[in-house]
Amino acid sequence: MKKAYIAIIALVLFSLAVLLPFASSNPDGLEKVTSTFGAQQQTQIWQGLMPDYSVSLIGNGYISTLLAGVFGVCIVGVASLLLGKVISKNQAKNLSA
Numbered sequence: 410m411k412k413a414y415i416a417i418i419a420l421v422l423f424s425l426a427v428l429l430p431f432a433s434s435n436p437d438g439l440e441k442v443t444s445t446f447g448a449q450q451q452t453q454i455w456q457g458l459m460p461d462y463s464v465s466l467i468g469n470g471y472i473s474t475l476l477a478g479v480f481g482v483c484i485v486g487v488a489s490l491l492l493g494k495v496i497s498k499n500q501a502k503n504l505s506a
Contacts, residue, residue, distance in 0.1 A: 412465060421479075421482050425475060425478045425479060425482070426435040426475060429471065429474060429475055429478065432474070442444075458480075459481070462474055462477050462478070463477050464476045464477050464480070467506065
């Protein structure tokens with residue numbers, strides 16, 4: 410099972426590195442609507458962990474975006490695994506009761 414996790418991680422990293430140059434530089438839907446209708450952007454209370462899909466400590470834009478993607482995939486993967494374990498434990502407990 411450990412080899413499967415390593416293979417999945419390697420595949421995700423390779424996919425991010427290859428597909429990153431094809432990412433769109435156009436604004437997303439919400440940004441497009443606000444610019445179309447002239448809405449003013451309010452000051453943000455919190456910038457988030459990786460604003461604009463980049464790591465602010467890294468100067469190189471490609472590597473910064475790549476690291477943000479890797480971190481994002483890892484966070485979602487770990488959260489999914491933990492949630493799956495909690496759900497499977499609860500289901501096993503309910504079935505045995």
